[in-house]
Amino acid sequence: MKFAIVSKGDEKSNTLSEKLKSYLTDFKLEYDEIEPEITISVGGDGTLLSAFQRYRHRLNDTAFVGIHTGHLGFYADWMPDEIEKLVIAIAKTKCRIVEYPLLEVIIYYNNERKEEHYLALNEATIKSVEGTFVIDVEIKDELFERFRGDGLCVSTPSGSTAYNKALGGAIIHPSLESIQIAEMASINNRVFRTIGSPLILPAHHKCIFRPVTHKDFLIGIDHLTFVQKDIQSLQFRVADQKIRFARYKPFPFWSRVRASFIDE
Incomplete structure (x- = not known):
């Protein structure tokens, strides 16, 4: 089996990565950093997002495993002191593959520039x-509303526990293939009105967003931010594609939610 490791880059994560390797x-x-069958993320959720973006062209051939070396990572199953158990599990047992939905984003331009495609976890x-x-x-190709405010967030079910949750969005189980639209500080008064509630599609x-005034925007795709x-x-x-996680022990979604936000 071929494997790759993506480290957060701090001393603790790098040391653990070398030991794991x-x-x-x-x-x-x-x-094998080119064609891994398993990619191990060592760090936090940001590290796993980096690993996902690095290998998004291999989603059908690469499964992901997370080890968290800082605060509890939502996507990470393993603690640093469990590294020996993880190594034995990878080397000796067959994992269970769990798939999560992804978000497809296509940006179209007014000039002759070709559209750009992105995937978000x-x-x-x-x-x-x-x-x-x-x-x-x-x-569904019909105008729903004209939004005025700070911005909009479109999230996946697994991403519903991230920025979406901070915006007041619902937490959605990843078995439900859907996307969620959440508002950022919408303007609502006698003249302007938005739905004022998250939408689950x-x-x-x-869903299509069409600019009304400005044509330049700050776009965020997971941990990446850029001006378009x-x-x-x-x-x-x-998206048609899904991310694949290699599970070597049970850690159900609602247990992850409880561990991340409720347990002390």
Whole structure:
């Protein structure tokens, strides 16, 4: 079996990564950063997001495992003191594959620039570079509302526990193939009105954002943020691809939620 390791980059994570690499190669597993069958993330959720973006072109061939070396990571099953158990599990047992839905984002431009495609594990966000954020929201090719505010967040079910939750969105189990739209500080008064509530769309619905005033926006795709200019529209839908996690021990979704937000 081929494996790769993505480290957070701090001393603790790097030391653990080197130990993990040594143990796994002792079991005759092959370290391969190009075509890994298993990618091990050592750090926090941000590290796993980095690993996902690095290997998003291999989602059908690569499964992910997380070890958290700082605060409890939502995507991480393993603690640093369990590294020997993880190594034996990877080397000696067959894992259970769990798949989570992803978000597909397509950005179209007004000029002749070709559209760009992205995948998000957690969420995509859109904010105005300057001035009030004004955008038309279409659902199933029909105008739903004209939004005014700070921005919008479109999240996956697993990403519903991240920025979406901070915005007051619902937590959605990843067995439900859906996306969620949450508002950032919407403007609601006698003149302007938005729904003022998160929207959950099923897999067969797509959502399109069409700029009304400005054409330049600050776009976030998981942990990556960049400015995109002269945008014509943005399309969001449940992606055809899914992320695959290698489970070597049970850690149900609601147990993850409780461990991340309730347990002391």
